[in-house]
Every structure is written in structure tokens, then in C-alpha cells.
Amino acid sequence: MFNSDSSSKPVNAKLPKAVMMMIEKNNLVMAIKTLAEDENISMDDAKDRIDAYETALKVKQQQKLTTIANKQGIPNEAISFDRAPTAEPPQPLVKNRVKTTEQSQGFKRLQAGVDSQLNDLGYKKPLLPFWLKRLLVIAVVMIGLFFILRSVFG
Structure with missing residues (x-):
């Protein structure tokens, strides 16, 4: 790191682990x-040293990403940190819309x-x-048994 004040002692670039x-x-x-x-x-001095270390770390990470991208054939523009991320255009608000998970969307598509x-x-x-028909048959049989048992023991 460049130190503009030559009278002060040099900046220790090495930070504690x-x-x-x-x-x-x-x-x-x-x-x-x-x-x-x-x-x-x-x-302030501590902040300056940490900022310098942080920028050096980011540059190092960017270089690693660039070398990996070059090996895989990915263009540098695809991984650039300099440009702002592109946000999706905001969707118009719908009052009664409920967000669904992919699993429930998949089930709805299947259905x-x-x-x-x-x-x-x-x-x-x-x-x-079919299940309602089965419940009705069970209910009718139970009602029939109730009246039979009532007349026998009643």
C-alpha cells in the first residue's frame, strides 16, 4: 500500500490471522x-488497513474466477463484479395471489x-x-343396524 506520509513508519501489510x-x-x-x-x-488506520486487505482479497477472488471461467469457456462479461446486477422488471401486484412452491406447481400441472x-x-x-358413495353406504348400514337392534332390544 502506498504511504503518502514518508515520515511515518511503513504500514504493516500483514494482518493477524x-x-x-x-x-x-x-x-x-x-x-x-x-x-x-x-x-x-x-x-481510522485500522479501517484503512482492513479496507486495503479487503480490496486485495476481492481482486484475488476475481482473478480466480476469471481463470476458472477462461478454462471453462465462459466469457468475462458473465462474471463481472463491476456492473450492477440486472433486476427483473417489477410485476404488477395482484391482490389475491398466493405464492406457491415448485412442488405444488408441479402437482397442479400434473392434475x-x-x-x-x-x-x-x-x-x-x-x-x-367414490369415497362419498362409500361413506353413504356405511352410514346407511349403521342406521339400519341401529333400528334393527333398537327393535330387538327396545
Whole structure:
């Protein structure tokens, strides 16, 4: 790092390992405080050193990404950190829309596909579903047994 004040002592570019770990975990406030306390320097100096280390780390990561992308044939524009991320245009708000998961969307697509296949075959849905018919039969049998047992023991 270039030091414009030649009378001051040179900047120690090497940071303690604990501070480096804090920087990598994006715990910058603790890193600045720790560095300032460990080396008895001001917070501004500690912040400058940490900023320099952080930019060097980002440059190093960018170089690694570029070399990996070149090996895989990905253009550099696809991984550039310099440009702003492109946001999707905002969708108009719909009042009664509920976000669904991909799993429920997949089930809805499957259900729509089955319904369309059944419509193509000419299948008509019954008025009462099969499970409701079965429940009605069970209820009628139980009511019949109730009246039989009531007349026998009643």
C-alpha cells in the first residue's frame, strides 16, 4: 500500500490471522476494533488497513474466477463484479395471489394434465366421488343396524 506520509513508519501489510478470519466472515466492526487494540493504532488506520486487505482479497477472488471461467469457456462479461446486477422488471401486484412452491406447481400441472387426458377420452366425472358413495353406504348400514337392534332390544 502506498504511504503518502514518508515520515511515518511503513504500514504493516500483514494482518493477524484472527482479523483476517473476521474480515472473511464480514465481521468488519470487530475486525477494526481488534486490530486497533492489538497494534495500538487509531480506528481510522485500522479501517484503512482492513479496507486495503479487503480490496486485495476481492481482486484475488476475481482473478480466480476469471481463470476458472477462461478454462471453462465462459466469457468475462458473465462474471463481472463491476456492473450492477440486472433486476427483473417489477410485476404488477395482484391482490389475491398466493405464492406457491415448485412442488405444488408441479402437482397442479400434473392434475391439469390428467384432467385434459380424461377430457380427451370423453370421461365424465361422477356427480358424487367414490369415497362419498362409500361413506353413504356405511352410514346407511349403521342406521339400519341401529333400528334393527333398537327393535330387538327396545
